[in-house]
Amino acid sequence: MDRATFIKFRNLIYEQSGINIEEKKETLLVSRICKRMRALGIELDDFKTYYKYLMEDKQGREIVELIDAVSTNVTHFFREPQHFDFLSIKVDEWLKQGKRKFRLWCAACSTGEEPYTVAMIMHERCSQYQSVDCKILATDICTKVLKKGEEAEYEEDKLDSVPLKYRQKYFKRIGKNGATKKVYGIIEPIKKMVTFARLNLATPPFPMSGPFDVIFIRNVMIYFDNAVRSALLNDAYRLMAKGGLLFVGHSESLAGLLNTELKRILPSVYTKE
The missing domain is CATH 1.10.155.10 (Chemotaxis receptor methyltransferase CheR, N-terminal domain)
Structure with missing residues (x-):
């Protein structure tokens, strides 16, 4: 060329x-x-x-x-597990404070491992409370990975990073892919929590109304230049609820890109004050 x-x-x-x-x-x-x-x-x-x-x-x-x-689509269940540990702690706090409505956005969801991990965490934390309304928006620019996410079927080796209690509770075996590999599906209550949609993160403002209590924009900004990163973060800030959380990838630096009202509370975790 x-x-x-x-x-x-x-x-x-x-x-x-x-x-x-x-x-x-x-x-x-x-x-x-x-x-x-x-x-x-x-x-x-x-x-x-x-x-x-x-x-x-x-x-x-x-x-x-x-x-x-x-598009590069590298993902797995419970990737960067410290994020999900912190999410569990924060959701428990919100529930104890009486919060019963949750809106979460996984901005670069790939084949669905991230949003389904979030859904399992939310179900685990919320199931002991009544009348909890939890919805997760999962977006990506790649139509093929969105289709895979909607199918919610994964070969056995994709479950290696899923803790045993989650594997037993939230997956069911549905057959084999070809002659050898076992295939497992996400159970229906978890699938229903997640809505998949195509979205180009380089073209804000985005059509969602928000506000989102939690936004994951992980391991995608490394493919963007600072102009796109800055515009994306500004619109994510607009869509965040006050006190909401933003998770980014551990390898992604936001130096010089952040809205001054986004406060870093942990490595790669921010909140809207």
Whole structure:
């Protein structure tokens, strides 16, 4: 791929998703683009024809497919478990104070492991109380991972990070994938707590009305530049309830990006004062 064509693709992906592809990632980008070109029957060295195809696709279906191919989706249940320990403590406090309505948002939900972890935690904390209304919004830009999340079916090795008591309580075996691997499904009461929707985090303001008591924006801002990060955080702040929590990935620095009214209370955990 010549430099001018690489820059065209990089700019298009940035405009459509906020994903900032550095020059050192050119080889990775080319391999992802070739995946789409193979699917369409376009010659693998004819990148300009594929770009023209993208530009002429008035319904925008192919740009969605390209963003799906470019997106990195690494996740697992109970990832960064300290966050869920703190969430449990905070939810217990809220419940004891009489709070019975909870709204949570997992902003980059991938294949659903994060929102279902949140749902299991919330169910565990809230089940001893009556009339608790808890809903979790799970969003991602990638349509394929959203479909997987809605299916809520996971091969046995995906459950390795799930504590045994949660595995026994919130999963049921539903069959085998192929000849060997066992498949487990999330039980219906947990599935019903989570709503999946496509959302581009690079295009605030977002359509949700909020307020959210808890927002997870974890391990996604590393793919954005500071302009996109700042806009995303500002709109997340707008959507947070007073006293609400924001969780970000442990490897993500928010230095210079934070609204002054967001207070850091733990590493990678913030609250709205």
